[in-house]
Amino acid sequence: EPEVTQTPSHQVTQMGQEVILRCVPISNHLYFYWYRQILGQKVEFLVSFYNNEISEKSEIFDDQFSVERPDGSNFTLKIRSTKLEDSAMYFCASTYPTARVSSYNEQFFGPGTRLTVL
Amino acid sequence: DAKTTQPNSMESNEEEPVHLPCNHSTISGTDYIHWYRQLPSQGPEYVIHGLTSNVNNRMASLAIAEDRKSSTLILHRATLRDAAVYYCILTYSGAGSYQLTFGKGTKLSVIP
Numbered sequence: 001e002p003e004v005t006q007t008p009s010h011q012v013t014q015m016g017q018e019v020i021l022r023c024v025p026i027s028n029h030l031y032f033y034w035y036r037q038i039l040g041q042k043v044e045f046l047v048s049f050y051n052n053e054i055s056e057k058s059e060i061f062d063d064q065f066s067v068e069r070p071d072g073s074n075f076t077l078k079i080r081s082t083k084l085e086d087s088a089m090y091f092c093a094s095t096y097p098t099a100r101v102s103s104y105n106e107q108f109f110g111p112g113t114r115l116t117v118l
Numbered sequence: 119d120a121k122t123t124q125p126n127s128m129e130s131n132e133e134e135p136v137h138l139p140c141n142h143s144t145i146s147g148t149d150y151i152h153w154y155r156q157l158p159s160q161g162p163e164y165v166i167h168g169l170t171s172n173v174n175n176r177m178a179s180l181a182i183a184e185d186r187k188s189s190t191l192i193l194h195r196a197t198l199r200d201a202a203v204y205y206c207i208l209t210y211s212g213a214g215s216y217q218l219t220f221g222k223g224t225k226l227s228v229i230p
Binding site for chain 1: 138150156160161162163164167169205209215216218219220221222
């Protein structure tokens with residue numbers, strides 16, 4: 001069964017460093033998402049991406065964050081200068097191969113990358 | 119956005135049915151009701167969704183009240199693998215990418 005994959009599973013970085021989290025969505029999906037979950041807290045939406053551009057973003061997704069689909073298969077989340085409060089699980093998700101996502105589309109989530117900022 | 123209310127936690131005995139409730143009194147006519155779950159140390163996983171009618175799939179059943187102000191996720195025979203946090207989510211029916219807004223969910227414990 002197709003699945004969303006994410007690498008690395010755990011990333012440790014120093015405060016102020018740049019990190020890139022990678023995701024490979026399901027191959028024929030067209031909508032991609034990043035969510036994060038701080039330890040013990042809710043899963044929070046960061047950004048959605050469609051047709052090579054950001055579709056929507058939350059207040060969390062500030063200028064320190066960027067997303068890219070560099071090669072038609074990978075979907076990346078970059079944090080330019082990490083802060084302690086960026087420590088969290090980051091989940092990538094993708095959804096159905098329809099031209100227009102609708103409110104009943106199931107999202108498929110990856111296993112997550114645990115980011116630890118020291 | 120319409121909000122959902124779920125109990126913080128529930129317990130079930132293994133192999134017993136489980137009924138997980140969700141209140142969504144401000145649901146709008148075109149909002150879909152989704153259930154996702156998150157097993158320990160894993161990403162969220164789709165369980166089921168519905169609009170007005172009750173729904174069944176291989177994982178669970180979804181019972182939707184006639185006025186749509188509440189719904190119940192039914193696991194017919196709980197197994198230890200069903201121990202997870204279950205989220206009831208309404209998808210925003212306006213224009214956009216239909217990102218999921220997660221609440222705190224219900225933590226289901228399954229007792230052997």
